[in-house]
Amino acid sequence: MATKTQNPKAWLFVLPVVALVAFNALIPLMTVVNYSVQETFGDNVFFWEGVKWFEQVLHSERFHASLLRQLMFTSIILTIEVPLGVAIALSMPKKGVGVSVCLVLMALPLLIPWNVVGAMWNIFALPDIGLLGRMINGLGIDYNFTQQPGAAWFTTVMMDVWHWTSLVVLLAYAGLRSIPDAYYQAAKIDGATPWAVFRFIQLPKMKRVLTIAILLRFMDSFMIYTEPFVLTGGGPGNTTTFLSIDLVKIALGQFDLGPAAAMSLIYFLIVLLLCWIFYTLMMRHEAQ
Amino acid sequence: MSEISLRELRHSYLETPQTDADWALKKMSVDWSEGGAYALLGPSGCGKTTLLNIISGLLTPTEGEVWFGDRNVTDIPPDQRNIAQVFQFPVVYDTMTVYENLCFPLRNRGIPAADVDRKVREIATMLDLDEMLPRRASGLTADGKQKISLGRGLVRSDVNVIMFDEPLTVIDPHLKWVLRSKLKELHQRIGTTMIYVTHDQTEALTFADQVVVMHEGTVVQIGTPVDLFERPRHTFVGHFIGSPGMNVLPCEIENGTPFFAGRPVPVGHSIAYRDGTERLEIGVRPEFISFAADGIPVEIVKVSDAGRYSIVDARHGAHVIKLLVPEGESLPADGAHIHFDPGHTQVYADGWMVN
Numbered sequence: 001m002a003t004k005t006q007n008p009k010a011w012l013f014v015l016p017v018v019a020l021v022a023f024n025a026l027i028p029l030m031t032v033v034n035y036s037v038q039e040t041f042g043d044n045v046f047f048w049e050g051v052k053w054f055e056q057v058l059h060s061e062r063f064h065a066s067l068l069r070q071l072m073f074t075s076i077i078l079t080i081e082v083p084l085g086v087a088i089a090l091s092m093p094k095k096g097v098g099v100s101v102c103l104v105l106m107a108l109p110l111l112i113p114w115n116v117v118g119a120m121w122n123i124f125a126l127p128d129i130g131l132l133g134r135m136i137n138g139l140g141i142d143y144n145f146t147q148q149p150g151a152a153w154f155t156t157v158m159m160d161v162w163h164w165t166s167l168v169v170l171l172a173y174a175g176l177r178s179i180p181d182a183y184y185q186a187a188k189i190d191g192a193t194p195w196a197v198f199r200f201i202q203l204p205k206m207k208r209v210l211t212i213a214i215l216l217r218f219m220d221s222f223m224i225y226t227e228p229f230v231l232t233g234g235g236p237g238n239t240t241t242f243l244s245i246d247l248v249k250i251a252l253g254q255f256d257l258g259p260a261a262a263m264s265l266i267y268f269l270i271v272l273l274l275c276w277i278f279y280t281l282m283m284r285h286e287a288q
Numbered sequence: 289m290s291e292i293s294l295r296e297l298r299h300s301y302l303e304t305p306q307t308d309a310d311w312a313l314k315k316m317s318v319d320w321s322e323g324g325a326y327a328l329l330g331p332s333g334c335g336k337t338t339l340l341n342i343i344s345g346l347l348t349p350t351e352g353e354v355w356f357g358d359r360n361v362t363d364i365p366p367d368q369r370n371i372a373q374v375f376q377f378p379v380v381y382d383t384m385t386v387y388e389n390l391c392f393p394l395r396n397r398g399i400p401a402a403d404v405d406r407k408v409r410e411i412a413t414m415l416d417l418d419e420m421l422p423r424r425a426s427g428l429t430a431d432g433k434q435k436i437s438l439g440r441g442l443v444r445s446d447v448n449v450i451m452f453d454e455p456l457t458v459i460d461p462h463l464k465w466v467l468r469s470k471l472k473e474l475h476q477r478i479g480t481t482m483i484y485v486t487h488d489q490t491e492a493l494t495f496a497d498q499v500v501v502m503h504e505g506t507v508v509q510i511g512t513p514v515d516l517f518e519r520p521r522h523t524f525v526g527h528f529i530g531s532p533g534m535n536v537l538p539c540e541i542e543n544g545t546p547f548f549a550g551r552p553v554p555v556g557h558s559i560a561y562r563d564g565t566e567r568l569e570i571g572v573r574p575e576f577i578s579f580a581a582d583g584i585p586v587e588i589v590k591v592s593d594a595g596r597y598s599i600v601d602a603r604h605g606a607h608v609i610k611l612l613v614p615e616g617e618s619l620p621a622d623g624a625h626i627h628f629d630p631g632h633t634q635v636y637a638d639g640w641m642v643n
Contacts, residue, residue: 180377180379182375182376182377182379183379185341185346185366185373185375186373186375186379186437186440188345188346188365188366188367189344189346189366189367189371189372189373189393190367190392190393190396190440191367191393191396191397192367192392192396193396196396200381200383200384200392201381204381204382204383205382
């Protein structure tokens, strides 16, 4: 084994990045840690509370309920967006002007600011004036997302699917395009069925990009805030109050900085843990 | 198995081909006899792969028909033509083991499990893949992967034809030799028609009984390696096959005798008078030129040692003529003359041999 070259000067070049990360991540994070172990009644006076807030959050039924809602939401949108995205990518044209048209159409939802997406769907789904709301009610189904939990969930999920399936489509399409023609030709000659082509050629070749797509969609949906906040505000009642909405309610609505800080840290650790588990499983599968 | 015939075939990748150059394959009719070992030889871009893909059904020809025996298969998809094809770059199914890869073409056709197993093991032994059978195909080297591709092509016993599209490009030179011999051996054992595409003349001449030489979308000659060497039908074949290639020199014809540089060049047969608008040339391989007491006066420009013989570049006027001199034979001093062997000197009109 060759000996590594040691040059202490190298640390000098790392310094700017360290400083940057410290300012935009470490220092804010440490203030949160600071809040999470103290109690304050204003005037910058703090009292040491130890792990009290953490215990409180972990035993809080409200937190359990939001976490459960969050997990449900994330699982539902992943179950819809990933297969749907792959299906759309498979049916997109492979050459000609259709490619650019499809790609632009697919990219459009991704370019719209998140609060605008929320506002659009809010109006779109209103039972009295919205196109979607009127249509559903016109079909004889009683639909009002501001009052019915089921309708609120349906609308939130639809909105997320509309907004983010494109990301899966674009990644899956990129994966599909990287498959050389010879694979399809060989499969034809080997007498493979379309299902076998999907199962043994397309899916394995898309695995890497799909891993990334799932990871991104998992993280994003687990931290979703703006769109449901604008669409439903977490209601009706608490039925669409996901973790981040709940967190903001505690921190800014009730100004309980201690519990909110503790909850932030727990939230952060959950995301980190789930990503780590997910990534490790994917990589282990890859190594086999 | 059956004879394959291409009838009045023509193909273009363009929607509406206009000029001659728009045709990737120019009009051709070729018959491939049952059980033959063919090589399809030509430089890159001459239409070899296009022709192969038309036979396998991956491409539908713009014009003409493909017949397998007494069956017109022009519009039949590849999986129903009962053919096997191996591609230039290895294609393996990554998630499967080597064993499953080799089983794949058989299982897709609903062949009983016992037969599949027997056949796969037989082919694996032939390609030295036995020990790799339980391994995942994705972890193999390029060599190993291409062996799997070859194996998938060879595993079906009842195919009409097995086609190889430059299959040894990614293989190490020493292994190339081994695999080529194996293919040849396999051909002798199972007797299936094989078509082997390559741009390497050594590969073509060692593998095939019949070599099909292509040039700019046209089949210029079909023949045994000896035919191609001794009687190239087109100056392209003369250039392309042999090292160094055939000498092609401008000539005129008077009273049935070709003249080069004002001197008559005797050929084995008399040449009918040709219309003056054609480009007339004589072709003679370096192997069939020797120094002589009299003949065409030349000046020796360069001598390169190629082992058992030397390649001599001799100049007459503006023309450089290459000839081979066996090792140990001395070169003439000033005032050298060369002589063309009449039995191996051909006349070409517009590139095509004149009989």
